[in-house]
Amino acid sequence: MDFKQIQELVRLVNKSSISELSIEQDKFKITIKREHTGMISQGIAPEQYRSAIPVIQQAAPALSTPVPVPQGETAASAQPAVEEPSSKSNQVIIKSPMIGTFYRSSGPDKPAFVNVGDEVAPGKVVCIIEAMKLFNEIESEVSGKIVKVLVEDASPVEYDQPLFLVEP
Numbered sequence: 001m002d003f004k005q006i007q008e009l010v011r012l013v014n015k016s017s018i019s020e021l022s023i024e025q026d027k028f029k030i031t032i033k034r035e036h037t038g039m040i041s042q043g044i045a046p047e048q049y050r051s052a053i054p055v056i057q058q059a060a061p062a063l064s065t066p067v068p069v070p071q072g073e074t075a076a077s078a079q080p081a082v083e084e085p086s087s088k089s090n091q092v093i094i095k096s097p098m099i100g101t102f103y104r105s106s107g108p109d110k111p112a113f114v115n116v117g118d119e120v121a122p123g124k125v126v127c128i129i130e131a132m133k134l135f136n137e138i139e140s141e142v143s144g145k146i147v148k149v150l151v152e153d154a155s156p157v158e159y160d161q162p163l164f165l166v167e168p
Contacts (some may be wrong), residue, residue, distance in 0.1 A: 122142070
């Protein structure tokens with residue numbers, strides 16, 4: 001769904017009497033809500049007005065069922081964003097599938113999931129990203145050798161940010 005389609009949906013919600021609209025397509029979900037605050041404080045009842053400010057909420061990609069992580073913390077398995085070849089030879093980039101805090105190990109006294117030179121295979125956990133007190137295990141989708149770790153431990157990461165370079 002592109003920006004113009006979202007703008008058109010906001011206009012339609014504003015012009016209609018509906019207060020909330022949710023649309024879900026594949027891994028994309030959008031909810032448009034009309035807020036009715038402000039008018040009530042002016043003594044106008046909600047049924048007496050139809051226009052309000054729309055609030056757009058976009059959901060992150062759905063996560064699979066929670067899986068326990070050592071040290072009694074909760075985790076959910078999340079798939080990394082699609083890997084793309086880097087500008088160097090045949091290397092592949094493992095990217096962050098979400099915004100959060102990047103951790104190389106399951107605890108401060110635990111070894112890193114992967115180090116430079118380690119072999120990875122599809123399904124092998126390469127790191128954890130903490131988002132909203134939820135620890136998400138990030139798994140490799142490619143086979144190969146870790147060439148470089150691109151993020152410092154315990155640092156914030158953005159959606160689609162490169163995390164590792166892998167040589168298939």
